[in-house]
């Protein structure tokens with residue numbers, strides 16, 4: 001094994017693991033991209049690094065400057081560790097409904113944490129709008145704007161998609177994941193389609209998100225709700241514009257949690273609920289494509305981030321998830 005030049009070089013180049021249970025259940029080979037092995041333990045380290053380096057290259061971020069972002073948590077963790085490695089400060093705005101572990105991690109990383117009540121996107125109190133206002137009012141600050149800053153999806157075009165293509169030796173029939181900002185699905189989709197137009201790109205949308213109806217019927221409309229953190233989008237973000245979605249599935253928390261449970265109990269993988277929803281989506285895609293196909297999905301973050309929620313029986317019972 002070679003040495004790595006610095007901590008930021010630890011971002012990306014994650015392993016791709018064959019998931020035994022989902023593969024056996026479908027007669028396909030289903031692979032999970034282990035994004036929990038990034039230094040911030042989630043897929044969002046990639047977007048954080050690209051957003052910061054893009055701002056540096058544009059001359060927007062000066063030494064000692066501040067990075068402000070609204071986030072469900074993982075992007076904040078990624079930004080805070082990139083900021084520490086490069087000598088910037090971070091102010092992170094987060095809905096107070098997110099897991100305690102994410103808040104504790106952000107505080108441990110030295111980020112200034114601003115908690116806001118959960119609010120609709122149309123409300124000025126929404127975490128995205130609050131973060132933009134703070135960035136505007138803070139001298140020397142940039143707003144990372146992960147939803148509409150396409151440096152986010154570029155991280156997945158040049159990073160995640162290339163890696164998946166190489167790791168699968170160009171033999172891949174389908175890819176699926178859920179969308180938060182949409183950076184992952186759009187970036188990996190565009191990157192894989194550039195290699196082979198025939199790769200089927202499927203959106204796995206949680207309940208409560210509006211994208212399933214948009215891609216299926218051309219209408220942004222949501223039904224139901226989900227307790228999965230980091231996913232569930234109600235609009236076409238700049239990152240989602242032109243995303244090459246061939247098909248879409250609506251995945252329940254119940255189905256996502258069933259795979260979270262099985263992957264932990266049978267394969268020793270401790271994951272968050274969005275990963276379970278992605279794996280349930282990969283199983284749906286395998287059924288859609290038929291046996292013998294090779295499918296990849298994203299294992300977005302570590303389950304250790306949800307010990308007080310997803311892995312707590314009382315919490316699950318309160319949320320009707322068991």
Ligand code: PMP
Pocket residue numbers: 042043044072074075178179180181182183184185229230231272274275300301
């Ligand atoms: N899963 C988790 C746990 C996340 O934090 C995020 C990011 N919001 C996603 C999935 C979705 O990734 P993206 O923003 O690239 O759509």
